[in-house]
Amino acid sequence: NGTEYEEWLRRHEPSKIRLYQQKKKKFARMPKISIVVPLYRTPEEYLREMLDSVRRQSYQNWELCLSDGSGEDSPITEILKEYTKKDSRIQVKNNKKQLHISDNTNVALDMATGDYIAFMDHDDLLTPDALYEVVKAINENDRPQVLYSDEDKVTMDLSEHFQPHMKP
Numbered sequence: 001n002g003t004e005y006e007e008w009l010r011r012h013e014p015s016k017i018r019l020y021q022q023k024k025k026k027f028a029r030m031p032k033i034s035i036v037v038p039l040y041r042t043p044e045e046y047l048r049e050m051l052d053s054v055r056r057q058s059y060q061n062w063e064l065c066l067s068d069g070s071g072e073d074s075p076i077t078e079i080l081k082e083y084t085k086k087d088s089r090i091q092v093k094n095n096k097k098q099l100h101i102s103d104n105t106n107v108a109l110d111m112a113t114g115d116y117i118a119f120m121d122h123d124d125l126l127t128p129d130a131l132y133e134v135v136k137a138i139n140e141n142d143r144p145q146v147l148y149s150d151e152d153k154v155t156m157d158l159s160e161h162f163q164p165h166m167k168p
Helices: 002-012 016-024 044-055 077-086 101-111 130-140
Strands: 033-039 062-068 090-094 116-119 151-154 161-165
Touching: 002 161, 033 044, 033 101, 033 130, 044 062, 044 077, 062 077, 062 101, 077 090, 090 101, 116 130
Parallel strands: 033 062, 033 116, 062 090
Antiparallel strands: 151 161
16 A cells, blocks of 8 residues: 555665765766657656656766757746756757657657667656666676666655565
């Protein structure tokens, strides 16, 4: 039930000390992870939360490839400029015309230069240790071709996690 899951989350959430230790960790393989995100008129709150969740990663060798398929009158242009100034790992392609999800995803994918690709939706969030755990798995297994992770949902105000999908 939801209460049990909330307790499980609290027990497994990495501490600030653990996240700091993860930032300092040098793996034998330190692959670049390209995170590909198609954007389309994303509400500011969700866009900032998604961007901040990527920037808070304890594993630092990543790039965020954003394709804004909102068209010329995009309401998110200034926010994207703000974040590209904050972090050089954030790349943005502003498309002059509106794009459907598949075309928009492909534009973002074309920007990727990493060793591995991760796909996110424009309103998704990553836990601060998400990429660290992926790179840890890459180092523990002999160069896996595909990786996947558990997932859940969160309320709009971020106060409650629910509907966990724990994968084997």
